[in-house]
Amino acid sequence: MTETDLLYTLALQHVPNIGDIIAKRLIQHCGSAEAVLKEKKHHLLKIDGIGSVILGDLFGSHHLKEAEKEIVFIKENNIKVSYFKDDGYPEKLKHCIDGPILLFQSGAINLKQQRIISIVGARKITTSGMAFCEDLVEKLAIYNPVIVSGFAYGTDITAHKTAIKHQLQTIGCLAHGLNKIYPKAHKRYMVDMEKNGGFFTDFWSSDAFDKNNFLKRNRIIAGLSEATIVIESAEKGGSLVTADISNSYNRDVFAVPGRTTDLQSTGCNNLIKHQKAHMLTNPFDVPYILNWKLEEETKPAIQKQLFVELDDTEKVIYNYLKENDKQQLDGIAINCSLPIFKVASVLLNMELKGVIRPLPGKLFEVI
Incomplete structure (x- = not known):
C-alpha cells in the first residue's frame, strides 16, 4: 500500500469505537480508508450497523496527526505493515472477520505455503507440561511447521525456544507495540526470534500497555494457524480464550489431558470433555488429524x-x-x-x- 493509504488506514484504526469489523465494513462500502474519512457523515449513517455513536469522533483531525507520528516510527524501525487486502497479509487471517486491518511485523516471517500451528498454555507451566511441549515441537519438526505463540512466560517461550532449537520458523504475537518487549526477561530471545521468524502485532507504539491487550492479541494467535494446541490450562485462562476463538474460526483445537486432580489440567480436560478439542496424547496425533504428509x-x-x-x-x-x-x-x-x-x-x-x-x-x- 502507498504511504497515503497507510496514513488514512492508520487514522481510521485510531478512531475510538471503530474496531476491525466496523472498519472493514466502512472500507468495503467506500472503497478505501481515505474515502471513508472524506465521506459525508449522513451517507455513512446509511450503512447497516453504523450509528452516530460509532461515527462520533470519526472526523477529528487528531487522528491523522497521530497516524503521521506512527508512520515516522514505522519508517525509523523498518517495520513491515500488511493491509488486510494485500497479498502479503497472512492468508488464514484474511478469513477471520475480526482480523486486524493492519498488521505490523518485524523479523523475517514467511508464511507462504507453510503449515502453521499455535501452541499456548499456562504461564506457570509444570515440568511435565514443558517436557510435552518440547517433545511435541521436536517430533513435529520433520513437517517443518511454523510455531506461533504469545512470547509470554511458561508454555509460550518454551514453544518458541524449542522451535528455534530445531530451526523452525516461530512467530511471537505481541500485546503491545513493537517499541517494547514484555516480559523484559525475554528480550534476550529477540535476535533469535527475528532470525527464525519474528513478531506480529496490531498495536501502535503509542498504545498503552493494558492486560486486556492480551485477550485481543489472542485472536491473531488463533487466526494465523490451522490449529491451536493447548498444553496446560487452569479452569480459566487466556489459553482457553484462544481455543474458543480458534473454534469460532472453525479451526482444529488440541488439548493435552491430565489427571483430574491437577489444577493445571482442568482447562484442557474440560475442552476435551465438552468436545471442543481433540485429545492430544502423542505428538503424531497432530499430523494425523490435520492430514499432514511428508514430502x-x-x-x-x-x-x-x-x-x-x-x-x-x-x-x-x-x-x-x-x-x-x-x-x-x-x-x-x-x-x-x-x-x-x-x-x-x-x-x-x-x-x-x-x-x-x-x-x-x-x-x-x-x-
Missing part, C-alpha cells in the same frame, strides 16, 4: 535403506502387520504388547522408511 520425494531414497535398519520393535510390528493385513493403532499396541505412545512413534519411523503406510480410520498396512 513424497524424500521417500524413495529412504526406501532403499529398508529392512537392514529395522530395530527389534519395528520388526515385531512389521511381522504382525504382514501376517494380519490392515490393523488399527490400538490393535497393534495390544497384540504386540507395546504402549500406544511407543507404537505411534515407531509407526511414523516405519512410514518414513517406506515399510508401512497409513490408511483412513487409523489403519496401517505393510507396503
Whole structure:
C-alpha cells in the first residue's frame, strides 16, 4: 500500500469505537480508508450497523496527526505493515472477520505455503507440561511447521525456544507495540526470534500497555494457524480464550489431558470433555488429524535403506502387520504388547522408511 493509504488506514484504526469489523465494513462500502474519512457523515449513517455513536469522533483531525507520528516510527524501525487486502497479509487471517486491518511485523516471517500451528498454555507451566511441549515441537519438526505463540512466560517461550532449537520458523504475537518487549526477561530471545521468524502485532507504539491487550492479541494467535494446541490450562485462562476463538474460526483445537486432580489440567480436560478439542496424547496425533504428509520425494531414497535398519520393535510390528493385513493403532499396541505412545512413534519411523503406510480410520498396512 502507498504511504497515503497507510496514513488514512492508520487514522481510521485510531478512531475510538471503530474496531476491525466496523472498519472493514466502512472500507468495503467506500472503497478505501481515505474515502471513508472524506465521506459525508449522513451517507455513512446509511450503512447497516453504523450509528452516530460509532461515527462520533470519526472526523477529528487528531487522528491523522497521530497516524503521521506512527508512520515516522514505522519508517525509523523498518517495520513491515500488511493491509488486510494485500497479498502479503497472512492468508488464514484474511478469513477471520475480526482480523486486524493492519498488521505490523518485524523479523523475517514467511508464511507462504507453510503449515502453521499455535501452541499456548499456562504461564506457570509444570515440568511435565514443558517436557510435552518440547517433545511435541521436536517430533513435529520433520513437517517443518511454523510455531506461533504469545512470547509470554511458561508454555509460550518454551514453544518458541524449542522451535528455534530445531530451526523452525516461530512467530511471537505481541500485546503491545513493537517499541517494547514484555516480559523484559525475554528480550534476550529477540535476535533469535527475528532470525527464525519474528513478531506480529496490531498495536501502535503509542498504545498503552493494558492486560486486556492480551485477550485481543489472542485472536491473531488463533487466526494465523490451522490449529491451536493447548498444553496446560487452569479452569480459566487466556489459553482457553484462544481455543474458543480458534473454534469460532472453525479451526482444529488440541488439548493435552491430565489427571483430574491437577489444577493445571482442568482447562484442557474440560475442552476435551465438552468436545471442543481433540485429545492430544502423542505428538503424531497432530499430523494425523490435520492430514499432514511428508514430502513424497524424500521417500524413495529412504526406501532403499529398508529392512537392514529395522530395530527389534519395528520388526515385531512389521511381522504382525504382514501376517494380519490392515490393523488399527490400538490393535497393534495390544497384540504386540507395546504402549500406544511407543507404537505411534515407531509407526511414523516405519512410514518414513517406506515399510508401512497409513490408511483412513487409523489403519496401517505393510507396503
